[in-house]
Amino acid sequence: MVDPESRSGSPVAFDPATAAGWVDAPPRMGFFTDTSVCIGCKACEVACKEWNGVPSSGLDLLGMSYDNTGALTANSWRHVAFVEQPRPSGDDDSPGGGSAVASSSGAPVEFLGMPGAAPPGRTGSAHGRSDFRWLMMSDVCKHCTRAGCLDVCPTGALFRTEFGTVVVQEDICNGCGYCVSACPYGVIDRRAGDGRAWKCTLCYDRIGVGMTPACAQACPTESIQYGPLDELRDRAAARVATLHERGVPEARLYGHDPSDGVGGDGAFFLLLDEPEVYGLPPDPQVPTRDLPRMWRRAGVAALAMAAGAVVAFLGGRR
Amino acid sequence: MNPRRLPVGERFRRFRDRLGAAGTTGAPSGAAPGAASAPGDGPPTAPGATGGSVGGAPTAPGADARTASGGRDGEGRGRRRRGRGGEELAVPPAEFRSYYGRPILKPPVWTWEIAAYLFTGGLAAGSSLLAAGAQLTGRPALRRAGRLTALAGVTASGVLLVMDLGRPERFHHMLRVAKPTSPMSVGTWILTAYGPAAGLAAVAEVAPLLPERGPLGLARRMLPPLGRAAGLAAAGIAPALGTYTAVLLSDTAVPSWHGAYPDLPLVFAGSALASGAGMGLIAVPPTQAGPARRLAVAGAGLELVGAHRVQTRLGLVAEPYRIGRAGRLLRAGRALTVVGVAGALLGARSRVVSAFSGAALLAASVATRFGIFHAGVASARDPRYTVLPQRERLQRRADEQDR
Amino acid sequence: MANADVIVIQGSNMAEAHPVGFQWVMEAKRRGAKVFHVDPRFTRTSALADEYLPIRAGTDIALLGGVVNYILSNELDFREYVLAYTNAATIVSDDFVDAEDADGIFSGFDPETGSYVQTSWQYAGQEASSGSGHTAAERETAAGLRHESHGAPVAGAVERDETLQHPRCVYQILKRHFARYTPEMVERVCGVSREKFLELARAWAENSGRERTGCLIYSVGWTQHSVGVQYIRTGAIIQLLLGNVGRPGGGVLALRGHASIQGSTDIPTLFNLLPGYLPMPQHDAHPTFDAWVESIRHPGQKGFWGNARAFAASLLKAYWGDAATPDNDFCYGYLPRLTGDHGTYQQVLDMIDGKIKGYFLLGQNPAVGSAHGRAQRLGMANLDWLVVRDLFMIESATFWQNGPEVATGEIVPQECRTEVFFLPAASHVEKDGTFTQTQRLLQWREKAVDPPGDARSELWFFYHLGRKLREKLAGSPLPRDRALLDLAWDYPTHGPHAEPDAEAVLREINGYDTTTGRPLAGFAEARDDGSTAVGCWIYSGVYADGVNQAARRRPGHEQDWVAAEWGWAWPANRRTLYNRASADPQGRPWSERKRYVWWDAEAGRWTGHDVPDFEVTKPPSYRPPAGATGPAAIAGDDPFVMQADGKGWLYAPSGVLDGPLPTHYEPVESPVRNPLYGQQANPTRKMYAHPINATNPSPPQEHSQVFPYVFTVSRLTEHHTAGGMSRTVAPLAELQPEMFVEVSPELALLVGLNHLGWAHLISSRAVIEARVLVTDRVAPLLVEGRVIHQLWLPYHFGFEGLVTGDSANDLFGITLDPNVLIQESKIGTCDVRPGRRPTGPALRELVSDYRVRAGVVSGGNPPAVTPGVPIESTGSTGDGEGNR
Ligand SMILES: Nc1nc2c(c(=O)[nH]1)N[C@H]1C(S)=C(S)[C@@H](COP(=O)(O)OP(=O)(O)OC[C@H]3O[C@@H](n4cnc5c(=O)[nH]c(N)nc54)[C@H](O)[C@@H]3O)O[C@H]1N2
Ligand SMILES: Nc1nc2c(c(=O)[nH]1)N[C@H]1C(S)=C(S)[C@@H](COP(=O)(O)OP(=O)(O)OC[C@H]3O[C@@H](n4cnc5c(=O)[nH]c(N)nc54)[C@H](O)[C@@H]3O)O[C@H]1N2
Ligand code: SF4
Ligand code: SF4
Ligand code: SF4
Ligand code: SF4
């Protein structure tokens, strides 16, 4: 597979900052967000808004569990997702616990609850529905190794920092909106009224002076861990191993793998369910990965177009 | 009530309405789509229909949009199944989970201007080719029409592109960099090169109207040769202009655009030629319109082949091209193309029929461009189109590894 | 907490309400601890816990009693610890009749006052001399609060049976008392499945003992009940039985609320206490300084309270400076006296009755935050003047204008007599001072920014208010003005607004030698001869050596895990109380793993990671000589030095007003008949028979089915208390933008509620509306074969701010716990209906309608003693002298 950016051999060694022309770049910095210890306090959301002066996202009760932010947007650079679900497996002795039971039994079920949760059982039960999970996950820009947003930005407003992160320069961005469609994670967004694209800067102003990003600083349980990416990857691998040992087989990493479709994320996660459950794409790919082939196909089409014209004029004499 | 209280947002209302609509039929967006088949005349209950309007206009893909496309679409493919009450499911329902049915991707922030630009840019490109051909084969009327249309097309393109910017006053920031990884940057430079050439060629057409003396007299003498050179230059760039826009759309994470990258350039090339030809058919008498007619056939052929491939070879992400508003537009485009080509060929003697078929071709191009645009938007709005193909890809990889 | 092997969180939503402290739960979990959460609904804490037990609100004693029973019937207690450090072996009076034997009421109940005469509860042989007696007055003054720093008195030596076989030893009484609290009963009462319950009990017992420790965490999910104090007692009994007190990773942790709510009980904002838990004198009982001090000191008794005279004298010395001398009893006469219940709810009722004319409201928003919101607002609307000092224009300042009673026509803004003075206050970042947090840790905080505009600190306000009053009264011949004029009211000020120096105040709190001005090193230096002045004796030492110890910020990684040099903890910078119990009776650590404080025989002193909570040089072998009193009477192996017998109390012969042992009572409003006793609810609870107050009927009363559902009210991470500090702040307001009610899918189906639709809830006090969130996180429970539906509401909403909504507290009536007069604001009954509530006068009509249907009479309370329950009077010493 041809890769437009693979100038530097093995993908593991690929350092986006160096590739972007930084000489003597510091180690690549990023986030490891361990959702298994997230308590959904949203301190990260608030800290980000306060530090970066991000405007209000609106006063909407969304009914999506405790998520009233909804998604990462130009006005929410951190977003805590809340997923209520019955446990995928396990000791389900609870008459009311089997939502899956209710729907697979074929009985017509009336759905009243959280959209996205399956219809729950009907019977009150002393056993309760305690085999129930409430997943929380603080989402953020992934600062991709191969960032779609950055690749397609026609103004150079998006750039790669010396820390390997991806940042919008607000004085350059003209709001063309291309980055919005090019992000395979649906992160970057154009702000209504302002017209420019905004997203997490990984607190470029803070990390530049050796500080921790505001969200990680505020996180009480160290769900958000900030540091050199290599170190974080080791830590994450160890954490997954521990969780597996302790009987949490569903723990898995997401975005940590430098050989994935975006060359690995600068902000990666430990998840307890499939990525799409949290609103993440299961196998994201940077769109520019196919760009050479796209140009080739366009070239063929362009030739066809020219040929068509030639034929049209040479093909007859009327 | 507190006067400082902010109004409850639109987002919330829409969400509630959607739930209300889902109501008793039990359509949790994340659940098996089998449960999500709403009665045919209901308001949109589509998963991820965050953009769905309250009034019932199906602006999003999903159950209702699918229903709307059913019945009117004669081309029942083998994959389709007929459900209860004439309801059709476009593809077999597949298990998938999502976050409250919300889109994973951000739907493009681009609005109608970009869809319109796809058309005007293509029209300009097709017209320039037509003009150059006419220039080389000595068809002044056709040449004039082509050059003027090209200028109009490229001017409109520029205006549309600037209009769509979030910060129009900063449009010149596009010229800060030249980035091969950004089709928009490439396009900017294509337009930058093409625009003046097309402009000069068009301006040259006014030379005969200029006075014979003075500085303008000089211009009157200088313009025709310059125009010829510029016309050829514009035609040289035109194929790039006509096809780069396909890359512009494909080089995104939007599932239906990205997935269509092998065939979209063909559609756009064809559409550009056909629209240029359509303009020719309208502008010149049938006697001089022979090349335009042949161009129309060539263009239509490319377009139809391309569109057919887009709609059939992409698996799930082809679905948005077949259903909903995009499906309707593309079907209209196809019909208009057929009408246009037929008219061009059969009505070769009649100015009226020729002009009519030219208009049909132009309309076809507009419909096709908007259809493709909307299909992409719809595919980004429904998490199914993001999740399922990626899941399949993962599965394929896993299978390969197993082997 | 990080050292715990098991953590039981019950009655607290720690992750949501104490997210920063919760990091230690996560740390313990990382180290392998198992975490249990017991709560009526699945919260963010449950999400992070290993096990979650859904419980019917208001039934925790039954569940905890089940754990006690499990421990005792399987002999899983940490026997060595229990024998040596608790009163398990102590013999109780013959006269004692357990509630188990009397259908839910202990011996000594006085139906007249609805309170106990505690004589029969005493240790054998001490029936008369215990100093206990009629407790009606104690209830009026929330006397239970005093025990924050020390236990209740015990006289002389006690009879013990070290074999624990004596039928009247505490151990056997306990065993009998909880014998019926079986797993089956737990399931019947609490709706917790037997298996889940046993899992909890097993894990708790297994992770306790010599090598392991477990930690119990509660907060206001326990306290705000009419039996709240007894919930905590039950937890404490378990922890004592399992040897989990005074040891690392053990303890009963009360998570305190507001940033410095601990500080505001230490240096109280409470009507019945003076700094350091010295009780406010009572008008009739304490006419003289001596009478007052002796009532605190209990002459002839053991324990550290013996120095009360020095603490009291030093406090008065700090108040009245030079004017306070031993000859004039340190101006004791100036101290205001209690004449009964002056608690916040009594005051509100007095306002309604026109008995209170003016009111200062500082840092509180009762229009939203206090039970029976309507009573709160109507009370304030009947004042002549009201001063509100707050950061924001809160509901308690605008109720006369924007409150719900305006819509119903009960308050007419043009006619409302209350003149409201709103004074902007400086927030905590705009002034210097300390916070005292959950761990009793004082942490100094520096001013970060100047307060905006006219906003001023509390210190500024009171200092200058006092100064101005004194100026106005200067030269007044009236004796009543002396108290004010003689005050030592002199603090250095600085800055353009003459801000008093907060450190000077801290120095006074610490205490100093009145002749040399030297700051005291600790409360042991306090004297009763006027040579010391101490603002709050338990804080003495915070300014030792003239250094602000609270401002110490040595990072954790530069010191050991106890981090003694971060801030300063009262008393004496001790981080874990009763830590002598971390060593065995001989002074050796119970185990290497749980080593904390131990006796260093060579050095002849106690040593360890923490400041020992023991006289440092008193060896484990020390035995008090006969007739010893005060600290000298505490033996070398009695770790509970603030208890009068040096023991941890499994059984409380006095000090707790509603029983020596915890007993399950139903909440005042409950759809369920008490499955354990004929007595339905706590017979000693504090009730107010005021026309504005009303109580929904509960079984065995008729018509309880008019209010068939249980609602419980608590917090969200995203908002703070009455919302004044969060609904006004955009980044917080948008995170939870509307008032909502959580219901189970079953209830939604039953009542016809739709997700995100409206519902209104009706009690005999009010109707409120809220958006509906249908969620599996609240589950109906099967109780006594009946499905009990519980609803959950946040109490953060009111009618001011960026986001508004009806206040959950409007639903509650006023009923209080007898010990500390805390309101039962965690649970009530209601009806729920789909759609929005009526507005205007129709709203009151709907309430009246329900009241008629339920037979609710204004001001009527259900009988304290459930009809048919016999009252065991132990007759003999019916009106013992005691405290009265
Ligand atoms: N974010 C945030 N943090 C806060 C506050 C805030 O308003 N917002 N307030 C602060 C203050 S003032 C305080 S006092 C603390 C309070 O801290 P917490 O007591 O932890 O908070 P609550 O949410 O009031 O109640 C705790 C839990 O008790 C449960 N509960 C109710 N009734 C019962 C019962 O009968 N039995 C049991 N086992 N559980 C029951 C509720 O479901 C709830 O989950 O929080 C402090 N921290
Ligand atoms: N139903 C139900 N009711 C409850 C509870 C419950 O769990 N359930 N919890 C109870 C508990 S634990 C509590 S603590 C109460 C809380 O109830 P309240 O204390 O009445 O409510 P708060 O909103 O905390 O009020 C504090 C006010 O102080 C202001 N403030 C902040 N800092 C300063 C300052 O430095 N100076 C001054 N002057 N003002 C300041 C804030 O703006 C705020 O308006 O609610 C109680 N009510
Ligand atoms: S996640 Fe999206 S916005 Fe963030 S760096 Fe990657 S492509 Fe860009
Ligand atoms: S919107 Fe701004 S940041 Fe995004 S691609 Fe366009 S110019 Fe770049
Ligand atoms: S790193 Fe900074 S900008 Fe990014 S989410 Fe965290 S606080 Fe916001
Ligand atoms: S601050 Fe940390 S714990 Fe809180 S929501 Fe964010 S990631 Fe989760």
Ligand code: SF4
């Ligand atoms: S708000 Fe303050 S007191 Fe409460 S958890 Fe956060 S830091 Fe601690």
Ligand SMILES: [Mo]
């Ligand atoms: Mo509190």
